[in-house]
Amino acid sequence: MKNDRVLALTGATVLVGASLTPRRDCTVLVSQGRVSAVGADVVVPSAARVLDLPGHTVLPGLIDTHVHLGAPEEPPGRPVRGRAGRPGAGGGLRTGPGLAGRLSTGAAQVRAVADRMRFQPRKRRAFLEHGVTTACSLGDDNAWVHDFRRRTAEGGLVGPRLLIAGPLFTAPGGHPVATLGAEPGADWVRVPHCREEAREQVAALATGDDPVDVVKVVQDRGDPRRRSLEPIAPGVLAAIADEVRRHGIPLVAHWGTLEDLAELLDAGVDVLQHLEPRGPLHGWPPHLLDAMVREGVALAPTLAVTEALPDEEAAASLRARAAEFLDAGGTLLAGSDAGMPAVRAGAGLVREIELLASCGLTPRQALTAATSAAARALDAPHLGAVEPGRAADLLAVRGDPLADLGALRRVALVLRDGRAVVDRTREKAS
Template sequence: MEPATVALTQVTALVGDDLAPADGTVVIEGGRVAAVGAVPVPAGAREVPLPGCTVLPGLVDTHVHLGAPDGRGPLALLRALADHLRFQPGRRRAFLAHGVTTVCSLGDENAWVHDLRRRTADGVLAGPRVRIAGPLFTAPGGHPVATVGAAPGDDWVRVPGSPDQAREQVAALAGGEDPVDVVKVVQDRGDPARRTLEPIAPPVLAAITEEAHRHGVPVVAHWGTLPDLAELLEAGADHLQHLEPRGPLAGWPADLLEAMVERGVTLAPTLAVTEALLDAGTARTLRRRVLEFHEAGGTVLAGSDTGMPAVRPGAGLLREIELLAACGLGPAEALAAATTGPARTLGAGAPLAPGAPADLLVVRGDPRTDPGALRRIALVLRDGRPTTRRRPRRGETP
C-alpha cells in the first residue's frame, strides 16, 4: 500500500546536488518527493508542521559489513549467527534510527547479501537500501585469508589464481539478472613492522577492474600502503577505502594525488574505525591528508566501516561526519560526503528533488553549520514512510 500524500511544512529543505536551502514545504506522494519549496499543500494531504527543522536526503554509509559479528567469544558468535539468520534486525533498525537510509555493504556472503538486498528493496524487511559488493577479491596470502582465516572457498571471498579466472569470477558477479552494485578488491601489503600480506598480482588486478568496468560496475578498493595505491591507480580502481599511517603519513606523492583527482577517484578515509587506535598526533596528521586531498579537488565520501569493533550502526557514520568536518572540510562539505557525494559518484542515495525517492532525514537545527544537528533527529522517512519520529527533548526547539 502506497503512503498517503504528506506535506512537511515550515521547514528548510536542502535541495539538489549543492544542498541549497529552500524554505517552505516538502510534498511527498507515492513514496517520492513531489514538490519542494514555496509550494501549496495539496488538498487532502496530511500536513506535518516541523518549525525550526531541516529536511535533507537520507544519509549514506559507503562502507559497512552487514554480516560481520559484533564481538568475539562463544556468546557473541551465537548472537551473530541468530542475527545473520534474521538478516541483522538490530543493525537495520539502528541505521534507520540514525537517519541512514542507504548503506554499501563491502564484503559479505554472496547469496545471503543478495537475499537481504531483495528483501529490503521489496519492503519485506524494514531497513536502509542496501548496495552490495558480495564477496571481496584478494590474494592467497592477503587480507582476510591471512588475517582472519577466511578460506579461499568461502562465499564471501574470491581468490583468483589468474587473469582469466579473475574475469570469470567478476563476470559471474557483475553480469546476469542480479548483479552486484560494486566490485571490491583488497590490495594491501600489510605492515612490514608487524605482518606482511600478499597483494593481488597486477595482471590479476587489472583483469578484475577491466571486467567490472566492461559490465558497468565500479571497483572499490581497500588499500594500506603507497605501493598499493599506485597499483590500484594503474589498474583503474574507482573508489578508495581507508586512510592509514602506512599510507601517506609523510605526505601525498604529487603524482599519485594528481592522478587520483584527475581520474575522479574518491576517498572514504573511515576515520571512525581508526580513531580509537591512533595516537593524537597521528590522527591529526591523517586528518590533514584528508583536507589536502579535498583541497586538491578530490571527492571525500563518508564511510564508517560498521561491523568492525567499536563502530556501531548509524552512530559510526554520524561520528565519521563529525571527524570529516574536523579535518577542515567544514560541516556542509562533511554533510555532502554522506549525501550528495555518494549519490553523484556511487549512485547511492539521491539528492532531494522532485521525483527522487522520499528517503529523508529531518533534524532540529541546521546541519550545514552545526554537525550536532544530525543527532537531533525529528523524523526519518524511507520511501515516504516514517521509520523514526522523536519528540524534542527538554530544552530543544519543538
C-alpha cells in the same frame, strides 16, 4: 513497499539539490516513494497528510559508503566476530545445538524468530535511528546479502536501502585470507588465480537477475614490520578492473600502502576506502595525488576507525591528509566501516561526518560527503538529494546542521521510500 498516500513536509528549512542549498519555510511533497515537488510555493493536495516542521531541517537520508552487515553487534568492549573469525563478516545466524534441535522440531515460531534475527534487527534499526537510509555492504556472504537486499527492498524487512558488493576480491595470501583465516572458497571472498578466472568471477556477480552494485578489491601489502601480505597480481587486478568497467559499475578498493595505491590507480579504481598510517602519513606524493584528482577517484578515509589509534599524532596526520586531498580538488566520502568492533551501525557514520568536519571541511562539505557525493561515487543517481524524482529517503533533524553538525544527533523523522520509519515529531524538544 512504498506509501501511496501523499505526504507534505511543511515549514522546514530544506537542503535542496546536490549542493544542499538551504531554502527556508519550504515544502517537500512525497508521493509513491519519491520526492514529487520542493519549494516555497508548492500546492499541497487536500488529501495529503501534512507534517509541519518549523525549527527543523530536512536533508537527504545519509549514505554510509562502507559497512559490514554480517555479525551481530556486541556490547562495547567485546569483539564482534563472524565466520572464520572475521570481525563483522559472515551472514549466517550462529546456531548452537540447542537452537538447531528446536528448529528440527518444526516449531514455526522459533523458525520465524531465527529468520528475523539473522538479518540484524538491531543493526537495521540503529542505521535508521541515526538517519542512515542507505548502506553499502563491502564484504558479506554473497547469497545472504543478496537475500538481505531483496527483503529490505520489498519491505519485508524494515532497514536501510542496501547497495552491495557481495564478496571481496583478494589474493591467496592476502587480507582477509592470511589475516583472519577466511577460507578461499568462502562465500564472502573471491580468490582468482588468473585473468580468465577473475573475469568469470566478476561477470558472475555483475550479471543475472540480481547483480551487485559495486565490486570490491583488497590490494594490501600489509605492514612489513609486523606481517607482509600478498597483493593481487597486476595482471589479475587489471582483468578485474577491466571486467568491472565492462559492466559499468564502480570499482571500490581497500588499500594500505602507497605502492598499493599506485597499482590501483593504474588499474582504474573509482573509490578508495581507508586512509592508514602505512600510506601517506607524512604527505601525499604529488604524482599520486595529482592522479587521484585527475581521474576523479573518491576517497572514504574511514576516520572513525583510525580515531581509535593510540598515537594521536598519527591520527591527526591522517586528518591532515584528508584535508589536503579535498583542497587539491578531490572528493571525500563518508564511510564508517561499521561492523568493526569500535564502530557502531549508524552512530559510526555520524561520528565520521564530525571527524570530516574536524579536518577543516565545512558542515556542508561534510554532509555532502554522506549524501550527494556518496550517491554520485556509488552510481546511485536516484539517491543523495532532495529534488523531484529522487527517492524519498529523507531525514529531518531539529536545528540547523549547516551551522551545527550536532543537529544530526537530534533526529526527528526518517523516511525510507516515503514511509516514516522513525518518527519523533511528537516528542518535545529538549
